[in-house]
Amino acid sequence: MSQSAKLELISFKVCPFVQRSVIALNAKRVTYTLTHINPHEPPDWFKAISPLGKVPVLLVDGTPLFESAVILEYLDEVYPPALHPATPLERAQHRAWIEFCSELLGRQFRMLTAKDETGFNEARDALQQGLQRLDTMLSPELPYFAGQAFHLVDCVYAPLFMRLILLKQEYGLELPLSKRMQAWSDALLALDAVKTSVVDDFSTVFANFLAANDGYIIKR
Ligand SMILES: N[C@@H](CCC(=O)N[C@@H](CS)C(=O)NCC(=O)O)C(=O)O
Incomplete structure (x- = not known):
């Protein structure tokens, strides 16, 4: 995937695991959209893309990534500046x-x-x-x-x-x-x-x- 991929982050407004992903996106000045869903009534399309029914899910040109730590690693591989240490x-x-x-x-x-x-x-x-x-x-x-x-x-x-x-x-x-x-x-x-x-x-x-x-x- 390239830096020009369309990114959509699926969110609950109160979720700290979503928030860490947003902070990384912001720190890297990456363009993305945020879609908030209701945690009590998750829509069917969300259940289809989130195997554990959890946020965040990052859609990368429509491909879903789940687990915030994995999302952070992906963002760090694709978007500079690198936010992991060098060694x-x-x-x-x-x-x-x-x-x-x-x-x-x-x-x-x-x-x-x-x-x-x-x-x-x-x-x-x-x-x-x-x-x-x-x-x-x-x-x-x-x-x-x-x-x-x-x-x-x-x-x-x-x-x-x-x-x-x-x-x-x-x-x-x-x-x-x-x-x-x-x-x-x-x-x-x-x-x-x-x-x-x-x-x-x-x-x-x-x-x-x-x-x-x-x-x-x-x-x-
Ligand atoms: N290990 C997950 C944890 C994510 C998580 O716990 N998200 C909560 C909201 S803060 C959630 O979606 N809970 C819904 C549920 O468990 O049904 C990650 O790091 O992404």
Whole structure:
């Protein structure tokens, strides 16, 4: 496939896995269209192209790609600038920490949807522990994961931080971040590629998502 392929990303407005794909597309200044579908009533055409019924799906001249990590790899192979490090070992490390981010997003999701205090506390503590582990991997050089250069691994953590900030501002839920990690989060959330990676009314969309789940987090 060439750089001139028509790209259509299928999305749920609140999905952090879609958002990481959007951030990579934005960072690479690639032209694409975004199609939001209703997660509660996915259309038949979506079920036909998404084997797991999940977003994101990237249509490349009509050919569906699923799994956000795979979509990121595809985008990085086709569209410059390369956002993976140059050496195989560093690339492998970044892939591993991208995988780790997906686990943390799962913990964050469990925290947001937990129905009772016990489930909420367990998920919050697991997320906090994961963040502490991640912290040990950050380059001493500011501001991104590996220092001055922005990589795919940065694309995937920005949605996690965006939700942590909203949880702090709107719901008084604070997960303490180290100074180094706070600087990373601040740098990511200041990027245009990140700011424009969600719908304008994202805080409302996020609040509606939490309300619909009716979890412990909105009752504390
Ligand atoms: N491993 C997948 C996870 C994607 C995912 O969990 N998407 C959620 C929305 S954030 C979804 O589509 N859920 C619908 C479902 O599970 O039915 C990826 O990285 O693309």
